Amino acid sequence: MKSLWARIRGQKVATIMQDPPPIVDTVTATASNTPATSDAQQSATTIFQHDVAYTRLKHAVSELQGTIKQLEICLTEIQEGQQKHELGLSKTLTTVELLSATTQEVAASAEESASVASQADALAVQGRGAVKEAHIQMARIAETVHKTGDTVIQLGQRTTAITRIVDVIQQIANQTNLLSLNAAIEAARAGDAGRGFAVVAGEVRKLSEQSAAQAQQIAGVIDEIGKEIKLVTSHMDESLAAVDAGNAVVNQAGQALEDIVEAADQVSEMVEQISNAASEQAEGSQQIVLVSNALAELAATVSYSIDKALMDAAQQQAALEQLTALTGHLGDISANLPRQSTAERPLQRYAWCIGNDPITLDPQLSNDMTTTHLLSEIFVGLTRFGPDTGIVPGLAQAWDLSADGRTWTFQLRRGAKFHNGREVKARDIKYSLERILRPETGSPNTWLVEMIEGAKEVMSGQTSNVRGITLSGDYTVKITLEKPYHPFLANLAYTGTSILPQEVVESGHHLTHPIGAGPFQFVSYEPGEKAVIKAFTEFYNGRPFLDEVELLVKLPDGLTDIEALSTGMVDLLQLNARNLESVQGHPRYGKLIRRGPVLRTAHIGLNCGKGGPLGNPLVRQAINLAINKQVVIDQFYNGNARVSAGPLPPGCLGHDENLPPYPFDLNAAKAKLREAGYPNGLHEPLSIHTREGNQMQQKQAALFQDWLGQIGIQLEIRELPWAEMVSTAAMRRCDMHMLTWIGDTGDPDNFLQPLFNSSNHGDMGNRTFFSNAEVDTLLEQGQAIRDPRQRRKHYEKLHRLISEQAPWVFLCHDDQLLVTQPHVRGFSLHHLGIIRLENVWLDRD
Structure with a gap:
């Protein structure tokens, strides 16, 4: 049943x-x-x-x-x-x-x-x-x-x-x-x-x-x-x-x-x-x-x-x-209807500035949002994300789950094609998923499929065949997991598990001219300038409305954001602290700003594994009480965020609206320190690492320094280059660091497992080196729960526990903000920050 x-x-x-x-x-x-x-x-x-x-x-x-x-x-x-x-x-x-x-x-x-x-x-x-x-x-x-x-x-x-x-x-x-x-x-x-x-x-x-x-x-x-x-x-x-x-x-x-x-x-x-x-x-x-x-x-x-x-x-x-x-x-x-020649119809061209170069054209090597903006239009996996974080069919038209919760049987769409015209077959699924796991690929996305039976043997180089992936004809794929893992469908919807044609990868052309099965196909890429994609007319779900899309790496030197909009150079512009104020004040484009929630949490990580005061939850709670999150939101997010009570953002299963955030209360913070055995504050100063050149982080850290000083905690601010700052060695040295976590799949397991499981210390995601046996157990149990109501209750309990343990200072969940031209239609925001272009069309009167 x-x-x-x-x-x-x-x-x-x-x-x-x-x-x-x-x-x-x-x-x-x-x-x-x-x-x-x-x-x-x-x-x-x-x-x-x-x-x-x-x-x-x-x-x-x-x-x-x-x-x-x-x-x-x-x-x-x-x-x-x-x-x-x-x-x-x-x-x-x-x-x-x-x-x-x-x-x-x-x-x-x-x-x-x-x-x-x-x-x-x-x-x-x-x-x-x-x-x-x-x-x-x-x-x-x-x-x-x-x-x-x-x-x-x-x-x-x-x-x-x-x-x-x-x-x-x-x-x-x-x-x-x-x-x-x-x-x-x-x-x-x-x-x-x-x-x-x-x-x-x-x-x-x-x-x-x-x-x-x-x-x-x-x-x-x-x-x-x-x-x-x-x-x-x-x-x-x-x-x-x-x-x-x-x-x-x-x-x-x-x-x-x-x-x-x-x-x-x-x-x-x-x-x-x-x-x-x-x-x-x-x-x-x-x-x-x-x-x-x-x-x-x-x-x-x-x-x-x-x-x-x-x-x-x-x-x-x-x-x-x-x-x-x-x-x-x-x-x-x-x-x-009366027809006009193709030449008489102007092409539906669309442009937006993604702000950086993609780090790769291989989806299985990508794990950043900029690269995802480009490759999610070119590639598709067995499943896709729906309008929210729900899962809908991708290359798999339907699927079934065995009674023991371990074996997924996927039925592929017949007639779904790669951009080179070849039909997608079951062997492409097996090849692509095995490729993610092979050591020579060097994919950062092995965590998405490592729960498949036999995956660890491939990851260790013992074999190249994943025994848990079996085929039955050209259109049926069975994937058996080591144990029940409910978020598996969400993992398969992530860009990092996209399906590639084997012959293109083996030819090496996938790194210069990628071939996928998504709604748009690759045209060109000029590093430092732009990437161009065009509509794939044989997309299984019907061709997109747009004919061509330009993803600009940057705006021309000397051109402001408002000028890029007013001249029609871009149809969409993402907003941040740098350009939000100027766009908000514009008489035309200020009214066209789109705002929506995104699964993102800004936080201060507290090193729980270094020993000393931060190993005590009472001290960590005191620090949470000493930080005025609303001031941070007002000064650095222009009010476009909400104070967080824990790691899970609104829109994510397990987020509890009734969980109160830590209030700004210096007296309560001092009381917590006294309870922890520090009536006169901490004996030694703490250090906080910030990203070199990031003025927003420097200014925030200065505020933290002032607030913590009022409860007897001295804070030393240290700037590090980004690569060094996020390294495991630097994370072990520092007491505090500033980061933002964005959900990859929309599932609470993806948000909590890498960040708080004791087996993921360091580069795996748990950069606070937090360890708690009860949290580990609840994380393990949550992966096997299928009933949505039970999952919600389970993750609400886990969310509360992590909030009480306070391995982070929970700052805020900010909104995603962008502005579009008035002629853009069919555009919608997504909880995962994805910008879907297949439903977008232009109405230029």
């Missing part, structure tokens, strides 16, 4: 609708000026202008017919896509409703699962408590067994002591028995005197024998007790081991239950999350149903709009058929 809209945008609908008015006005004017009986030369001129206008109108109508037909095809394709979209939306709605019901069931199941998980969690917690209690009881049993074991051990120790006592008793009994035996022997020796003692001795012996016998029995019993104690001790050891094992099992069970509880908690939490998510999903599904219904209603509205657009296209086609018929009648009338 996106590629279809890109294709629609690629057509010349708006531009062709804008182009016919001056042509139609010309037809009307020439028809009304055709006299019944008048001067023959005037009549011939009028008829000639009528013929040219008719031819160009016929081309415009024909091209518009093709555009409307292409629009109708695109709308039909969109309608088919919309019908498929509606069918898919219907299926989606059914699926979403089913999904909603399923989601609600899932939500209910999740709630039930949450309840079960909660119960399981509670049981697991109870089990964990029981295990803890079992662990406590096992610990108590172990403690009791240990105590019993200790008691048994003590009992064993007591039996051992008893055994020792019994042994002593046994020994005493044995000794007593021995003593009683000796006593009996002695009693026997004593006779009757010892008989009583003998009886006692006998009794003692009996008692000792009984004691010995009893002691022996006790020893046996104690021995048995000892054996039992050993057995009990063994059982106690086994019990302790069993208790320890049981305790370990209980511990394992406890750990398992802990894991179960933790898992149960996690399950409960997950089930709760699932339940919540399911509930949210159910609510979301309901929202999707509502949105889908709204989309269905919107789709119906879009379908109606597409149907209406198709009807409008059909009506436009019918109106164009009527217009075609009318142009046919106009052709018949034109054919029947």
Whole structure:
């Protein structure tokens, strides 16, 4: 779908609708000026202008017919896509409703699962408590067994002591028995005197024998007790081991239950999350149903709009058929007008002073406005700039963009010719774009096409073929970029990407007699004097009204601007500070001054990369506050400019009218310096480079010196030759410099990318050596945005950020001013400073 809209945008609908008015006005004017009986030369001129206008109108109508037909095809394709979209939306709605019901069931199941998980969690917690209690009881049993074991051990120790006592008793009994035996022997020796003692001795012996016998029995019993104690001790050891094992099992069970509880908690939490998510999903599904219904209603509205657009296209086609018929009648009338010989029609000659010599006749080597004034009339690219900065077809009649935003497919015009009569073919496009990138060409315009896939390999000399440019036949060119880059069409409209015939370039004649495919062809060039071009009668868009144009390098010595106008030497004169006052005061030409905006910003660059105070945004803001921009405008631009709030001028996408400029406020400037850590001003003076011999810059710098001195900043003014002043080395040395930037393509990327991207320090454009990561990121992102509204918001944000960072003192956006003779018709100003001559004609009464 996106590629279809890109294709629609690629057509010349708006531009062709804008182009016919001056042509139609010309037809009307020439028809009304055709006299019944008048001067023959005037009549011939009028008829000639009528013929040219008719031819160009016929081309415009024909091209518009093709555009409307292409629009109708695109709308039909969109309608088919919309019908498929509606069918898919219907299926989606059914699926979403089913999904909603399923989601609600899932939500209910999740709630039930949450309840079960909660119960399981509670049981697991109870089990964990029981295990803890079992662990406590096992610990108590172990403690009791240990105590019993200790008691048994003590009992064993007591039996051992008893055994020792019994042994002593046994020994005493044995000794007593021995003593009683000796006593009996002695009693026997004593006779009757010892008989009583003998009886006692006998009794003692009996008692000792009984004691010995009893002691022996006790020893046996104690021995048995000892054996039992050993057995009990063994059982106690086994019990302790069993208790320890049981305790370990209980511990394992406890750990398992802990894991179960933790898992149960996690399950409960997950089930709760699932339940919540399911509930949210159910609510979301309901929202999707509502949105889908709204989309269905919107789709119906879009379908109606597409149907209406198709009807409008059909009506436009019918109106164009009527217009075609009318142009046919106009052709018949034109054919029947009385003709004069060519000799009787004075040539439509036009002259203007461009002020300098062109630096080259090779468009791919040009990058200055003076050269562009000449070569933009001779050459044309795949695209062209419209009446403003919009893009219209050039040698490419239509184009398409792939869905990924990287591949552009261009359809060339059939029958478009170079000035040598050869038809422009696809191979000329490939050759010309590759030539820009080749190192031996030395083109300063590689930045315009370096984003093409394979361009960098050609720029580095690795190959001469750009793999991103492919051809399909003689009229189709595909260009694939490394990444999406929206401003690409604008780059192709710039004079630096003009298309050249290969055979002319290789012959070397392009540097002395350039051949292009533009509305005018080269006649001659005298350095220091003038260049002459004439109408190309086979220009694809119809020949210009003017027959010949002289671009004067300078006015003759001693001739003033007013004299050049009043004598008819020039038909157009550009105005600046040097000649504006004299022309404004002239009674005739002061009323003929034309004024219009141009994409141009005058500024003071502040060296952000040198280190020191200017590296601080607060100091840069203070300097902005200390410069009185309105005084600069009044004194040096005669009031023909407006104070700028940032780098983007009015008319450029991203320029924010609501962004306030820095006011002239010396107290606020001093406050900024205090905030930056410089309460008494800067410790060292700053230097500003101005162009040698440029009195306007010298006078401005003197004003800056005075204003900055009032906030404690000393400024030293240094004059340098132009080439040295703009060199990278000089830019690194200085603190400040004065320059004006003019947009090349009208796209904000062209205005901001070279000036503020940190990869472009020095000659690449960023002469303030400004670096900011956010700015770099926004610049990169902006290149890929296609939606105009999004691009506008994006670049407004970027514009504000750069204004806050203040790498420049934003001075003013001046107007372009010029004066034309009263007989000049069809002339219009352009935001890019381009002066288009193909629609200009002369009405000399």
